[in-house]
Amino acid sequence: MGSREENKLIMEQRIFDAALDLFCDMGYLRTTLADIAAEANVSTRTLYKYFPTKESILRKFGEDNIKALRDFAFDLPQDLPFFDKVLAVMTQDYKMMFCLFDVSYILHSAHDESGVLQKFELRNVLSTEAIYRDMLREEQKRQGVEPNTLPTLCASVLMGIYRQCTDLYRFLRRGALDPDEVRAYYASHLDVVWGSLMSALVSEPTKEQKRILSDGRLFGSDDR
Numbered sequence: 001m002g003s004r005e006e007n008k009l010i011m012e013q014r015i016f017d018a019a020l021d022l023f024c025d026m027g028y029l030r031t032t033l034a035d036i037a038a039e040a041n042v043s044t045r046t047l048y049k050y051f052p053t054k055e056s057i058l059r060k061f062g063e064d065n066i067k068a069l070r071d072f073a074f075d076l077p078q079d080l081p082f083f084d085k086v087l088a089v090m091t092q093d094y095k096m097m098f099c100l101f102d103v104s105y106i107l108h109s110a111h112d113e114s115g116v117l118q119k120f121e122l123r124n125v126l127s128t129e130a131i132y133r134d135m136l137r138e139e140q141k142r143q144g145v146e147p148n149t150l151p152t153l154c155a156s157v158l159m160g161i162y163r164q165c166t167d168l169y170r171f172l173r174r175g176a177l178d179p180d181e182v183r184a185y186y187a188s189h190l191d192v193v194w195g196s197l198m199s200a201l202v203s204e205p206t207k208e209q210k211r212i213l214s215d216g217r218l219f220g221s222d223d224r
Contacts, residue, residue, distance in 0.1 A: 011046070011050065014040050015037075015042065015046075015051060016051075016057060018036055018039040018040035019031070019057045022035055022039055031054070033048075033054065036051075036057075058120060059120055062120055062124045065096045065097060066124060066127040066128065069093055069096060069128065070131050072088075072092050073088075074134075076088060082198075083194060085135065086132070086158060086190065087186055087190070090158075090162050090186045091183045091186065093162065095177070098177075128159060129155050129156060129159040130155070132155035132158045132159060133151045133152050133155035135155075136155055137151045139201065140201060143201075148205055149205055149209075150200055150203070150205050152213060153200070153209060153212070153219075154197055154200060154201055158197075161189050161190060161193070162186070164189075165186050165189050169182060
């Protein structure tokens, strides 16, 4: 990588870090692009070259987190029980998405006539669901199961549990984070469905499952 490209990456990261600092200190809604430029000690013209809107900064935050979460998921020890792998990914996802600043609040309170934030949220949901899908595919291979489309459906179930538990935990605990408590909370819900989920994973899709799975509008994480 040449020095010019390196300098661009350094500048982008500098502006990005300044923006996140301000989002934490002032809140997303109160922070302006001019505030970010001043914090990063750059002109607004330079800022616009890298991030023309606050939403573009938020989008980078989501994309970076998804990449980091995928790397985390597939760097877990191979001999770790699959149940524990799923719990580890859920807990790590919570830490990354809600412990810096409240992304959910931003998504649901910001003015979004253009639909940018809605697209951001959907992209992150489907990208995270795809991580679970790929983990489930690997588990199918480990158990010697002929690959099929059930990892897509099972991933949707895991994502549903994650989102429900995450919302409840945040609202009930008001942003507090005890990693062991978060993990136990996810585990208590997973325990209820885990046997059925793993049984489904090693089975052939039923006729009804095939019909549902054939509708690509409902399973945007699937890449078939």
